[in-house]
Structure formats: C-alpha cells, structure tokens
Amino acid sequence: MRAALVQLSVTDDPVANLPVTLAHIRAAAAAGAGFVLTPECTSCLSSSRPHQRAIFRPEDEDQTLAALRAEAAQAGIWLLIGSLGVLTDDADGRFANRSFLIAPDGAIAARYDKIHMFDVNVSETEVYRESAAYRPGVRAVLAATPFARIGMTVCYDLRFPHLYRRLAQAGAQILTVPAAFNHVTGAAHWETLLRARAIETGCFVLAPAQTGFHPEAHGPGRRTHGHSLAIAPWGEVLADAGTAPGVTLVDLDLAQVAVARHRVPSLGHDRSFEGP
Numbered sequence: 001m002r003a004a005l006v007q008l009s010v011t012d013d014p015v016a017n018l019p020v021t022l023a024h025i026r027a028a029a030a031a032g033a034g035f036v037l038t039p040e041c042t043s044c045l046s047s048s049r050p051h052q053r054a055i056f057r058p059e060d061e062d063q064t065l066a067a068l069r070a071e072a073a074q075a076g077i078w079l080l081i082g083s084l085g086v087l088t089d090d091a092d093g094r095f096a097n098r099s100f101l102i103a104p105d106g107a108i109a110a111r112y113d114k115i116h117m118f119d120v121n122v123s124e125t126e127v128y129r130e131s132a133a134y135r136p137g138v139r140a141v142l143a144a145t146p147f148a149r150i151g152m153t154v155c156y157d158l159r160f161p162h163l164y165r166r167l168a169q170a171g172a173q174i175l176t177v178p179a180a181f182n183h184v185t186g187a188a189h190w191e192t193l194l195r196a197r198a199i200e201t202g203c204f205v206l207a208p209a210q211t212g213f214h215p216e217a218h219g220p221g222r223r224t225h226g227h228s229l230a231i232a233p234w235g236e237v238l239a240d241a242g243t244a245p246g247v248t249l250v251d252l253d254l255a256q257v258a259v260a261r262h263r264v265p266s267l268g269h270d271r272s273f274e275g276p
Contacts, residue, residue, distance in 0.1 A: 001147045003035040004028030005208040005228040005248045007241045012046035012216040014055055014064055020245075022071055028247045029075035035147070037080040037208040039228070040097070040155045040180045044085060045210060049133050051218035056085045056095055065100065073106030078145060082178025082208055083114065083154050085134075094135040099152050099178060101143050109145070112152035113137025116160055122184050130156070140166055148173045148254055151203070155179040158193045161200060168201035169267050173257045175203045180210040186225025191237070198231040202261035204252055205231040211243050233260035
C-alpha cells in the first residue's frame, strides 16, 4: 500500500483552502497513492468563535466534505480527512472536531470525534481552550478496510497512550494522527511522541500535519510545526515532510506489524496491579 501525507498551510477561509487541498490529493493519487491523508482542520484554521460559527456547517451540508468525497470517488482512493469543524445539535452549541475516513466510492466509511481537548497554556501569551468551542468525543474508532485496520485519532490525543493501546489491542495496524500541532510543543515533543506510540503498539503511525503561519482575516493567526511523519512499527521514521506544504509518499508493508509484535509481544502482557 502506498500512502500519501498531505501537508497544508490553511487560512480561515474554507473556500480558498479547498482548491489547494484538492490539487494535493490529485497529485498524490497520480503518484500511485491508494491511501491519502490530510491534516486536522483541513478546511479552516480559525481562532475566532464567531467566525467558526458563521462558516461551519452540519456534516451533510459541509461543502469541503462533499468535494473531498467526490474527489475520493473520482480517484478511486481511500481518503482520511484529518478533521473538519462540524456544527452539532448540542445544547451548549459546541462543535465537533471530526475525522472522516472516505472509501473509494465516496462513502463515509468511519467517523471519529476528537476525544482529548487541547486546553493548555503554551506560554503567557499563547493559551488554548479547545473545549470552549468543541465538545469532546466519547468513542474510540477502529475502521476496517481491505488493506488494514485503522485506529483513528486526532492531534492532542497523541499524549494519551492508553487510547492507542486500546486501538492496537482491538486489532489496529495503522494509527492515524492528523494534527495542527503547535510550533513550540511540536519542536519539543512531536516526533518523540509519534515514535513512542508506534513502538508501544507495533503499528504504523501516519501523521499528516498543518505547517507554517496561518493568517486569519478574523483573528491573529497561529503557527504550526509541520513535519508530517510516517513511522514504522519498530519506531523508524519512514518519511518526514519538513515544513513546506505538499505531498509526501510512503510505501507500507503491513507484514512489518506482525514482525514487530512477534519480537516484542507487549500488547499481550498487561497485568492488573494495585495502587497508587
């Protein structure tokens, strides 16, 4: 299976972002990728809650989702849309940060709502409260495809290893981690955490990312780390996209999953314990 990581540098304008994303997906498919992955916040990266509310749509009305489903069907590829901001019917009005797995016929094969919210103080001037706008998901998702079983996660989930262990023990062979990782925490932790998740689970880890500075018409803009990564089940970095937007190809040999787990079968070595 040839996979492609699409690295984007989106703005807060979904209409302007869509043609760029489509062009990268078409380039990936033309290069032989059967599984293409885009980052978190594929359609829009915005810090303005009023702007998000004005442009986000329910899933069945989202124009980016419709266009990307049509593109997957046209190209005959599996497509992971890293995530889109989606309006919900929640009483408190919060959105969902939702990842979609699209089948080669354009159907939605699986959905995953990001579980862990990015509520952090990166510095005195850089504070994030994702839970103020997005309600957390409550269900881990393992998607079966003809080429692999895929455990779906998003960005900040990466810091919670128990989620990945559960997915691997349930049969995941590939773990997806689409992200818009902060440039400060990304420089310090991104590669280390992704390699750790691969080593702990014996899975391939595919992590398409946002990169660079993201200007906003309705906010101050923000900076993301880039470096979309593909990690092998033994922990090797197979591909690093650097900091430029574009497409990074990687060939996956799923037999490596069984080999890594045979060498260190830790997924079957859990023990109960007491305390603290």
